[in-house]
Structures are given as C-alpha cells and as structure tokens.
Amino acid sequence: MxxxxxxxxxxxxxxxRQALLAALDEGWADPSRLHREGRRARMLLDAARETAAEAVGCRPDELAFTTxxxxxxxxxxxxxxxxxxxxxxxxxxxxxxxxxVLHAAEAHEADGGTVTRVAVDRTGRVAEGGYAEALVEGTALACLQSANHEVGTEQPVAEVAEACAAAGVPLLVDAAQSLGRAAVPGGWSLLAGSAHKWGGPGGVGLLAVRKGVRFAAPRPADERESGRAPGFENIPAIVAAAASLRAVRTEAAAEDVRLRALVDRIRARVPELVPDTEVVGDPVRRLPQLVTFSCLYADGEALLHALDLAGFSVSSGSSCTSSTLTPSHVLKAMGVLSEGNVRVSLPAGTEAEEVDRFLSVLPEAVRSVRAQLGAGGRETGTAAETSENGGGAAGEAGNGAGLTVDALGKRCPLPVIELSKVISDVPVGGVVTVLADDEAALLDIPAWCGMRDHEYLGARGTAYRIRRRH
Amino acid sequence: MxxxxxxxxxxxxxxxRQALLAALDEGWADPSRLHREGRRARMLLDAARETAAEAVGCRPDELAFTTxxxxxxxxxxxxxxxxxxxxxxxxxxxxxxxxxVLHAAEAHEADGGTVTRVAVDRTGRVAEGGYAEALVEGTALACLQSANHEVGTEQPVAEVAEACAAAGVPLLVDAAQSLGRAAVPGGWSLLAGSAHKWGGPGGVGLLAVRKGVRFAAPRPADERESGRAPGFENIPAIVAAAASLRAVRTEAAAEDVRLRALVDRIRARVPELVPDTEVVGDPVRRLPQLVTFSCLYADGEALLHALDLAGFSVSSGSSCTSSTLTPSHVLKAMGVLSEGNVRVSLPAGTEAEEVDRFLSVLPEAVRSVRAQLGAGGRETGTAAETSENGGGAAGEAGNGAGLTVDALGKRCPLPVIELSKVISDVPVGGVVTVLADDEAALLDIPAWCGMRDHEYLGARGTAYRIRRRH
Structure with a gap:
C-alpha cells in the first residue's frame, strides 16, 4: 500500500527507530541534574546536538532542539x-x-508590526527582486523557505540571502522540506527544520541561530536549550532525530536521482492520461520527490478518497479538504487551478512499479469523481455537451446581458462544471456570467479560462464574466 | 544503583515503553490528513485523549496534549x-x-499585569486565607500546585478552589507531582500535568481547560490540539503517556502506602544519624515518595557528588547546584535552611533495603563534605572549637562593636561555618556580625540561629547580626 x-x-x-530504542533506557533523566543519570542524558543530548549541527552546517552552540x-x-x-x-x-x-510562518506574521501584525508578503510567479517561485524591494528601512527579519512544501518549487535562497546581507537584514530559512535531502544554501542567519519530515520522530524541531544575530528569546523565560525551547527535553526523540538526519543525508544523493526520474514520469504522463489536468510548480528547480497537479471538474476530497480506496495515500490543497474550506494559500498565491488538487510526495525507496500503478489507477479515479459530480463521461471538450444534468444553470440567453449561471451556494468544482456545461450555448465572442460565492472560484474560474482558452473578463463581487473565444 | x-x-x-513501541509503526502520520495512515494516527490520538481525560477527570474535548x-x-x-x-x-x-508558573507570572508583569505571590508557612503550605485575600477585584486567574515539587507538601487545593469559586476566578492547578499518584481535588478550571513525572516519555504535557472557562489561545494561531499546542503531534509519545498514566494509577494506592512508610523512616532517622540536620516540609500532608532535608555546614553540590559516588542519585535546592547560584525559591519562601540540601524522591518499586543503605551511607557522606570545608570532625556543638582552620574569620573583640566575621566573597555554607567557629569566642549575650554577600546567607544564617538556639538580630545590607544565647 x-x-x-x-x-x-x-x-x-x-x-x-533503532536510536530511539537505544536512547529510551539512557535518555529519560533530566540533563540539568548532576547525578549519573542526568549526566548520561546530557551526554546523549550533547552528542545529538553535534550530529545535527554538523548536518545543518552550524556550531553546536548555535543549535537548539525545539518540539x-x-x-x-x-x-x-x-x-x-x-x-x-x-x-x-x-x-x-x-x-x-x-x-x-504566515501565522507568526499575522501575530506580528496583531502586535503592531508590519509585514510584506512577497509574491510568487505561476511556478511558485518568489519574483526576481521581490525581496530586495521589500527590504525597506526598518526591516527586522526576512523569511524564505528553501523549497515549497506544496508544489516543490525551490526558492532562490542564495540570491535572497545576498539581498538580505546587502540590506543588513537577517534571513530565516525554513528548511523543513530540504534538510537531510539537499544542501541548504548558506547565507542564512536563522534556520528551522522538522525531524518528522526527514524520517525522524515527531516532537523534534531544529532552530539554528548564528552567533552575532540579535535574538531575544520569547517570554516566559526557561533555562533549557539556551532559553529557546522551554520544557523538559525529549532526549530519546532528539537522539533519533539526529541519527536519522545523518543517515538520510548519506542516502540522499543516490535516492534523489531515482525519485527525480519517477517524478518526471508523473509530470509527463498525468496530462497525457487525464484530460483537463494542470501540473503545477517548477519542472526543474524543484524538490526531487514531490509533484502537484490539479484536475478540472473534480472534487479534491472525493479524489483523495478514490485514490485511498485504490491504495494510494496522497494529499490535496483543494478547498474541500481544508477545515476552513479555502483553497491552499500556495495555489492561491500562484494563481493556479485549485480544484481536484493532488500532491504526490514519494518516500525514499519508492519503486518504479508503484508509480506506474499509481498512473494506471489515476485516470479511472478522476473519471469516477467527475462522473459523480455530473461532469460527464467525456472529459475533453465542454463537459456540458454530454451532460444530462442541467444542474442549477439558469440559462438566460440575450445579446447584451448574455447568459447567467447561478452557482451561488455551490462549492467548487461545481461552479466551473456548470460553466463548462453552458459555454457551448454562448455564441463565440459572447459573454457568460457565473454567480459563485465559493472562494475557490476566484482561482478556478480564471484557471479554467486559461486551460480552455476562453477570455476571463474579471469578477465583480460574486459575478464572474467570461467571453467565449472559440 | x-x-x-x-x-x-x-x-x-x-x-x-510497550505502548511507545507499538505506536511507532502506527502513529507517525499526520492525523489531520484524510488517508488511511492519517486516519490511523487520528484514531490513536483520539483514544489516548479519552484515556488521559478519564484519568484527569475531564471530557476529552477539554484536554489538549502539549509538548x-x-x-x-x-x-x-x-x-x-x-x-x-x-x-x-x-x-x-x-x-x-x-x-x-513563576516565569509566566514574570512575563505577565513585564506585559503590564500585576501578580500576588501568596506566602507559605515553614512547611511550604500556603497560608490559610492567603488566596481569599489575594483574589481582589480584577483578578483574572489563580494558580496553585497540588503538591510542592521540592518539599512534597500538599497544598489546600479544595479550600483555595472554594475561595476562587466564591470570587468567580478560575483556578489553574499544577498537578505535575500528583497526576497518576493521587486524586487531584476537583474544583479546578484548568489543570496541567507532565508525562515524564509519572513514568511517561518526555515531550508530553497535559492541559485541561473546563468548558465555559474563558480562554484565548496564545498567538501564533495553529489548528492542532484545538489551537492550544502548535506543531505536529508526537503521537507515539502521547499514546505512551496516556497508557502509562492509566497503568500507574492502578498501581498507585498500594505503592504509595509502601513509599510513605519508607519516607517516614528517612524523616525519622536522618536527624538521628546526621547532627545539625533539618527535615523540611509537612510531615503528614505530603507526597508519599518525597522528602527533603538540609545539613548545616555542608555544600549541596559536594554532597550530591558524595552520594552519587556512594551510588545514590538525589537532587538539591542548594544555591551551589543552581546555575544562577541562588538557593531554591521554595526553600527561600519557607524560610528554611538551604545549605547542604538534599531532596530524595523514591520511584515506584523502591525496596526498604535501598532506603536503609542510603541511611547507612549518608552520615559519612555529610561528614566528608563538612570536613572538606573545614567544618571540623565534631559535628555537634560549635564546629569552631575543634577546627584548626581559622579561615577568613577576622576576630575583632570589643564590648560595643562585638566580633566581626568577614565572609564577603565566600559562598555558602562558608559564612555559616565561620560563624559557627567564632560563636564560642563571643560572651553569652554578646553580638557577632557576619559580613556575607552570598544570597543564601539570608536564608542560612537565620536558619542556623534557629537550629543552634541563638538570636538572629537581622541584616543590614551584607551585615548579619547574631546574639549568643548560651
């Protein structure tokens, strides 16, 4: 499975696992105590810090283990x-x-600070010069991920680090997706990571702060981990995190070549196998193991379930899979389709046969999900032509006003499905208006226009206007 | 050992250990994901929450797992x-x-809030009526531990809870020393615990907040654990914490009777075996497994090392064992001796023979530590009478001014040792002044006076005045 x-x-x-088991018997005591159990725990903690610091590329006293x-x-x-x-x-x-990071930025704003959110292009990469421009007088900190966790696109960390250095602003790099997998470009002032992303246990994060960076540990005060991570240390988990970080680093180079090829295969085959699909993210400057695509006329949650039934565990940035019913902020910032979104991230050791099997079950999974929503059996062309379900599409033909589709109260992908059903009723050059109040429509209707080559005229409130081109 | x-x-x-191992293979996925691995992790987390909630005495949705x-x-x-x-x-x-708690209180003050710290008596128990008096208009919260972690004294939680209810103020009970061991009195609005105190793993705490208690989760926001514990859950550790909490609760009643008797033996025998020793904390209303005593003329850190060499791991609240070189705030608040402080806390399963062996090695450990400091071979009476080491005691006989001992720059217990050496040089009814700038002297000189039955006249700056009584 x-x-x-x-x-x-x-x-x-x-x-x-091995390191955790070994450390359970040795690492349970309080490392701040002077007795032998405490000293043993301290030794394990110190050794883990040295191992992790070496992997991160910093001094042990620059590294704190967080939870x-x-x-x-x-x-x-x-x-x-x-x-x-x-x-x-x-x-x-x-x-x-x-x-x-974004929640920390919101907290900073609530506390009276200001925040610039640097835009990204359609691949998810921060715009050239975006940081340099944002580093205004009075900038206390800049943050940038090494690579994006949802679409895999690598960020220009080295360039941004240069811009930060020129401006005298420290750069915090969120290396959660890269640590243990790829070298993180230097030039950072602070670096964060998360052990369960590289095969370590839950409950362990890393925070490195270069000597000389001004840093005031948040209150309440606590003596542990240089005041940077309050609370009793989970030393067995820390030991396991450090040991596995070293292990995955030695395996990474070979494994990543293999995974990169498998992801290339997915990137190439998905659009061939499944009509009306968009593979997102940078095709080259990307994490080796991760690929994300979106499928028009499909419901992301239903698609996850169909793939789960077929034996594949993936995740999705579609709004229906989020507790807040909003599409992933990453897809939103990229301005790409969010409906029927699937993220595939391959673990080390994934076999080519598994990927092939995934590619063989995907078309039927998407087809069944589209069929459930009445998006028709034919997945190319305008789905409406073969649909028997008129849905809530209230056709109102006219030359000036054009056609209006009322999809208010309907969740994505329904507004796009209904749009696709009526577009053939609009004369070429004519305009159709879609009324939709699901937030994802703001992303998915323009994306549909791009993919189907119609003209997106913009939205006013909940009214989206589209001109038929062909 | x-x-x-x-x-x-x-x-x-x-x-x-067992539960942790079992959950390592099942509980590593993200419980907020919809695939089978995520659902399995979620089931483990939910089950652990039910188990822990039952042990705490709250509803599962009132309980969050912290780190x-x-x-x-x-x-x-x-x-x-x-x-x-x-x-x-x-x-x-x-x-x-x-x-x-005290650091959180300091953070609250730094943020503009006000704090009352309710005093305790010499046993470490909060004063009768102390909370009722402190619950002034505008009190947002009261906090009280179930029992003290350094001296074992139980606090009057039920009485304080009543006072809080009468004042309409929520009470947070820090049950870290009691959970899994003894029933926590009801009436709390919030309750906190720590798994590694009851035999669970590090990295897991409990926070229960009763429905209806006004609570605003601290920023930055995070969706996990009802917004009360940001970051990826360490589910194997949480499962292990919950399982062991249930296990220790079933063992607690019988075990605690046994441990209570062993601690009673220590409480009775230490003052008989080691002269000039004070057992602190409430002798009856106390944790079953914990006892703390202090030894005049002894250095706490040296004493820990001597006991460690003899095979016993204990801890100490003496200033020399703290990174800040200040005595334990608990001993300070109680106004008891802090030098040569030893805390013994017995794990479940401790045998009577181990306690007897501890009692057999303790006198020699204390004697050797006292001897190192020149506190003399005879440990009763005034140590000075048999000491060959005049130390820094600058005798300056006189009728009005009296004798002055200059112990400036010397760490406790040296000021008290020097005082004990010169007291016989002072005529009965005469006064000796000790100059000492170690903070612990403020605690230890009055404690010495009480134990040796001399009159403590008070301190002005670094000058302590003592009148010889006998």
Missing part, C-alpha cells in the same frame, strides 16, 4: 523580531511560506 | 489571562510554584 504523502510526514526511518518545526519557526521569528525591535518592526515573508 | 530523583524525571514505565508540563503551564496561564483580559489583569500564584 504505497504512501505518497511524505511531505506531510515521513515514516520513521529504521535508524531513527516541532512549527515551534522552531514561531520562536525563530519572534526571537529575531524582538532582538531587532529597536531597529524596526517590518517583516518580509514570501506568500507561499508554511502556515507556521 | 538506586535512583532517588523521580521528582525530576521518572524512568520510563514498562507500559509506556511538556512547562508548555501546559505557560499556555494555560497565558490563555486564561488573555481570555479574561477585559475583566482584569491580576494574577495570583503561590510563592512556591514551579518555576514555569
């Missing part, structure tokens, strides 16, 4: 902002950072 | 203060709470 969601969490690496990648980001951002508070309260992040 | 420091951290309970007891306290306090901010910004804590 292949698990293709390693970007959410990787299965425990055998070395992590998660999220905590590393929260603490790193809060600490750097507080440390440079007198110099200014401006924060720069990209629009496609992990939610932990 | 007996480990007598279970109050710092307990060795992993066999049930915790430590410290985090549970920090978040519980910050969340309750923020939730009731409009009603007032006063916080009430006892003077002997865990440092996590």
């Amino acid at each position: 292949p698990y293709f969601d390693t970007a959410s969490s990787a299965p425990l690496h055998p070395v992590a 998660s990648g999220t905590r590393a980001l929260h603490t790193g951002i809060a600490g750097a902002l507080a440390g440079r508070r007198r110099l200014g309260r401006h924060l720069v992040v990209s629009a496609v950072e992990h939610s932990a | 007996p480990y007598f420091d279970t109050a710092s951290s307990a060795p992993l309970h066999p049930v915790a 430590s007891g410290t985090r549970a306290l920090h978040t519980g306090i910050a969340g309750a203060l923020a939730g009731r901010r409009r009603l007032g910004r006063h916080l009430v804590v006892s003077a002997v709470e865990h440092s996590a």
Whole structure:
C-alpha cells in the first residue's frame, strides 16, 4: 500500500527507530541534574546536538532542539523580531511560506508590526527582486523557505540571502522540506527544520541561530536549550532525530536521482492520461520527490478518497479538504487551478512499479469523481455537451446581458462544471456570467479560462464574466 | 544503583515503553490528513485523549496534549489571562510554584499585569486565607500546585478552589507531582500535568481547560490540539503517556502506602544519624515518595557528588547546584535552611533495603563534605572549637562593636561555618556580625540561629547580626 504523502510526514526511518530504542533506557533523566543519570542524558543530548549541527552546517552552540518545526519557526521569528525591535518592526515573508510562518506574521501584525508578503510567479517561485524591494528601512527579519512544501518549487535562497546581507537584514530559512535531502544554501542567519519530515520522530524541531544575530528569546523565560525551547527535553526523540538526519543525508544523493526520474514520469504522463489536468510548480528547480497537479471538474476530497480506496495515500490543497474550506494559500498565491488538487510526495525507496500503478489507477479515479459530480463521461471538450444534468444553470440567453449561471451556494468544482456545461450555448465572442460565492472560484474560474482558452473578463463581487473565444 | 530523583524525571514505565513501541509503526502520520495512515494516527490520538481525560477527570474535548508540563503551564496561564483580559489583569500564584508558573507570572508583569505571590508557612503550605485575600477585584486567574515539587507538601487545593469559586476566578492547578499518584481535588478550571513525572516519555504535557472557562489561545494561531499546542503531534509519545498514566494509577494506592512508610523512616532517622540536620516540609500532608532535608555546614553540590559516588542519585535546592547560584525559591519562601540540601524522591518499586543503605551511607557522606570545608570532625556543638582552620574569620573583640566575621566573597555554607567557629569566642549575650554577600546567607544564617538556639538580630545590607544565647 504505497504512501505518497511524505511531505506531510515521513515514516520513521529504521535508524531513527533503532536510536530511539537505544536512547529510551539512557535518555529519560533530566540533563540539568548532576547525578549519573542526568549526566548520561546530557551526554546523549550533547552528542545529538553535534550530529545535527554538523548536518545543518552550524556550531553546536548555535543549535537548539525545539518540539516541532512549527515551534522552531514561531520562536525563530519572534526571537529575531524582538532582538531587532529597536531597529524596526517590518517583516518580509514570501506568500507561499508554511502556515507556521504566515501565522507568526499575522501575530506580528496583531502586535503592531508590519509585514510584506512577497509574491510568487505561476511556478511558485518568489519574483526576481521581490525581496530586495521589500527590504525597506526598518526591516527586522526576512523569511524564505528553501523549497515549497506544496508544489516543490525551490526558492532562490542564495540570491535572497545576498539581498538580505546587502540590506543588513537577517534571513530565516525554513528548511523543513530540504534538510537531510539537499544542501541548504548558506547565507542564512536563522534556520528551522522538522525531524518528522526527514524520517525522524515527531516532537523534534531544529532552530539554528548564528552567533552575532540579535535574538531575544520569547517570554516566559526557561533555562533549557539556551532559553529557546522551554520544557523538559525529549532526549530519546532528539537522539533519533539526529541519527536519522545523518543517515538520510548519506542516502540522499543516490535516492534523489531515482525519485527525480519517477517524478518526471508523473509530470509527463498525468496530462497525457487525464484530460483537463494542470501540473503545477517548477519542472526543474524543484524538490526531487514531490509533484502537484490539479484536475478540472473534480472534487479534491472525493479524489483523495478514490485514490485511498485504490491504495494510494496522497494529499490535496483543494478547498474541500481544508477545515476552513479555502483553497491552499500556495495555489492561491500562484494563481493556479485549485480544484481536484493532488500532491504526490514519494518516500525514499519508492519503486518504479508503484508509480506506474499509481498512473494506471489515476485516470479511472478522476473519471469516477467527475462522473459523480455530473461532469460527464467525456472529459475533453465542454463537459456540458454530454451532460444530462442541467444542474442549477439558469440559462438566460440575450445579446447584451448574455447568459447567467447561478452557482451561488455551490462549492467548487461545481461552479466551473456548470460553466463548462453552458459555454457551448454562448455564441463565440459572447459573454457568460457565473454567480459563485465559493472562494475557490476566484482561482478556478480564471484557471479554467486559461486551460480552455476562453477570455476571463474579471469578477465583480460574486459575478464572474467570461467571453467565449472559440 | 538506586535512583532517588523521580521528582525530576521518572524512568520510563514498562507500559509506556510497550505502548511507545507499538505506536511507532502506527502513529507517525499526520492525523489531520484524510488517508488511511492519517486516519490511523487520528484514531490513536483520539483514544489516548479519552484515556488521559478519564484519568484527569475531564471530557476529552477539554484536554489538549502539549509538548511538556512547562508548555501546559505557560499556555494555560497565558490563555486564561488573555481570555479574561477585559475583566482584569491580576494574577495570583503561590510563592512556591514551579518555576514555569513563576516565569509566566514574570512575563505577565513585564506585559503590564500585576501578580500576588501568596506566602507559605515553614512547611511550604500556603497560608490559610492567603488566596481569599489575594483574589481582589480584577483578578483574572489563580494558580496553585497540588503538591510542592521540592518539599512534597500538599497544598489546600479544595479550600483555595472554594475561595476562587466564591470570587468567580478560575483556578489553574499544577498537578505535575500528583497526576497518576493521587486524586487531584476537583474544583479546578484548568489543570496541567507532565508525562515524564509519572513514568511517561518526555515531550508530553497535559492541559485541561473546563468548558465555559474563558480562554484565548496564545498567538501564533495553529489548528492542532484545538489551537492550544502548535506543531505536529508526537503521537507515539502521547499514546505512551496516556497508557502509562492509566497503568500507574492502578498501581498507585498500594505503592504509595509502601513509599510513605519508607519516607517516614528517612524523616525519622536522618536527624538521628546526621547532627545539625533539618527535615523540611509537612510531615503528614505530603507526597508519599518525597522528602527533603538540609545539613548545616555542608555544600549541596559536594554532597550530591558524595552520594552519587556512594551510588545514590538525589537532587538539591542548594544555591551551589543552581546555575544562577541562588538557593531554591521554595526553600527561600519557607524560610528554611538551604545549605547542604538534599531532596530524595523514591520511584515506584523502591525496596526498604535501598532506603536503609542510603541511611547507612549518608552520615559519612555529610561528614566528608563538612570536613572538606573545614567544618571540623565534631559535628555537634560549635564546629569552631575543634577546627584548626581559622579561615577568613577576622576576630575583632570589643564590648560595643562585638566580633566581626568577614565572609564577603565566600559562598555558602562558608559564612555559616565561620560563624559557627567564632560563636564560642563571643560572651553569652554578646553580638557577632557576619559580613556575607552570598544570597543564601539570608536564608542560612537565620536558619542556623534557629537550629543552634541563638538570636538572629537581622541584616543590614551584607551585615548579619547574631546574639549568643548560651
């Protein structure tokens, strides 16, 4: 049963398991105590710190173990902002950072600070010069991920680090998707990572803060981990995290060549096998193991379930799979289709046969999900031509006003499905208006226009206007 | 090699180990994902929450798993203060709470709030009526530990809960030392615990917040654990924590009777075996497994090392064992001797023979440590009478001014040792002044006076005045 969601969490690496078991008997005591059990725990903790620091490329005393990648980001951002508070309260992040960074940015705004969210292009890469422009006077910190967790696109960390250095602003790199997998470009002032992303256990994050970076540990004070991670250390998990980080690094180079080829195969075959599909993210400058695509006229959650039934575990950035019913902020920032979204992230050791099997079940999974929504059996052309279901499409032909489709109250992908059903009723050059109040429509209707080569005229409130081109 | 420091951290309970191993293979995925691995992780997390909630005595949806007891306290306090901010910004804590509570109180003050620290008596118990008096208009929250972590004294939680209910103020109970061991009195609004104190793994705390208690989760926002514990859940550790909590609860009643008797033996025998020793804490209303005593003329760190060499792991609240070189705030609040302080906390399963062996090695350990400091071979009476080492005691006989001992720059217990050496040079009824700038002297010189039955006349700056009584 292949698990293709390693970007959410990787299965425990055998070395992590082994190290964890070994450390359970030795690492349970309080490392701040002077007795032999405490000293033993301290030795394990110190050794794990050296191992992790070497992997990260920093000094052991620059590295703190936090309880998660999220905590590393929260603490790193809060600490750097507080440390440079007198110099200014401006924060720069990209629009496609992990939610932990964006939530920290919102907290900073709520606290009176200012934030620039640097835009990305359609591949998810931050715009050339975007950071340089955002690093205004009074910028306390800039944050950039090494690579995007949803679409795999690598960010220009080295260039942004240069811009930050020129402006005298520290750069925090969220390396959660890269640590243990690829070298993180130097030039960072702070770096965060998360062990369960590389096959370590849950409950361990890394926060490295270069010597000389102004940093004020957030309150309440605590003596553990240089004041950067309050609470009793989970040393067995920390030991397992460090040991597995070293292990995956030695395996990474060979494994990543293999996975990159498998992902290339998915990127090439999906659009051939499944009509009306868009593969997103940078095809070359990307994580080796991750690919994301979206399928018109498909419901992301139903698609996950269909693939789950077929034996494949993947994730999705579609709005229907989110607790807030909004599409992934990453897809939104990229301006790409969000409906029927599937992220595939291959664990180390994935076989070519597994990928081929995935490619063989995907077309039927998408077809069945589209059929459930009445998006028709024919998946090319305008689905409406073969649909027997008129749905809520209230046709109102006319020359000036044009046709109006009322999809208010309907969740994506329904508004797009109904649009696709009526487009052939519109004369070429004519305009159709879609009324839709699902937030995802703002993304998916323009994306549909791009993919079907019609003209998107824009939205006013909940009214989207589209001109038929062909 | 007996480990007598279970109050710092307990060795992993066999049930915790078993549950952890079982959950490693099932609980590594992201419980917020919809695929089978995610659903399996979610089921484990839900089951652990039900188990823990039953043990705590709350509903599962009132309980969040944090990454430590410290985090549970920090978040519980910050969340309750923020939730009731409009009603007032006063916080009430006892003077002997865990440092996590006191640090949260300091953070609250730094943020503009006010704090009352309720005093304790010489046993470490909060004063009768102390909370009722402190619950002034505008009190947002009161915090009280179930029992003290350094001296074992149980706090009057039920009485304080009544006072809080009468004042309409929520009570946060820090149950870290009691969970799994003894029933926590009801009446709390928030409750915090820490798994590694009951034999669970590190990296897991509990925070229960009763429905209806105003609570605003601290920023940055995060969707996990009802917004009360950001970051990826360490589910194997959580499963192990819940399973071991249930296990230790079933063993607690019988075990605690046994441990209570062993501690009674230590409490009775230590003063008989080691002269000039004070056993502190409430002799009856106390944790079953914990006892603390202090030894005049002894250095706490040296004593820990001597006991460690003799095979016993204990901890100490003496200033020399703290990174800040200040005595334990608990001993300070109680006004008891801090020098030569030893805390013994017995793990479940401790045998009577181990306790007897501890009692047999203790006198020699204390004697050797006292001898190293020149506190003399005779440990009763005034040590000075047999000492050959005049030390820094600068005798300056006189009728009006009296004798002055210059112990400036000397760390405790040296000032007290020098005082004991010169007291016989002072005529009965005469006064000796000790100059000492070690903070612990403020505690230890009055304690010495009480134990040796001399009159403590008070301190002015670094000058302590003592009148010889006999």
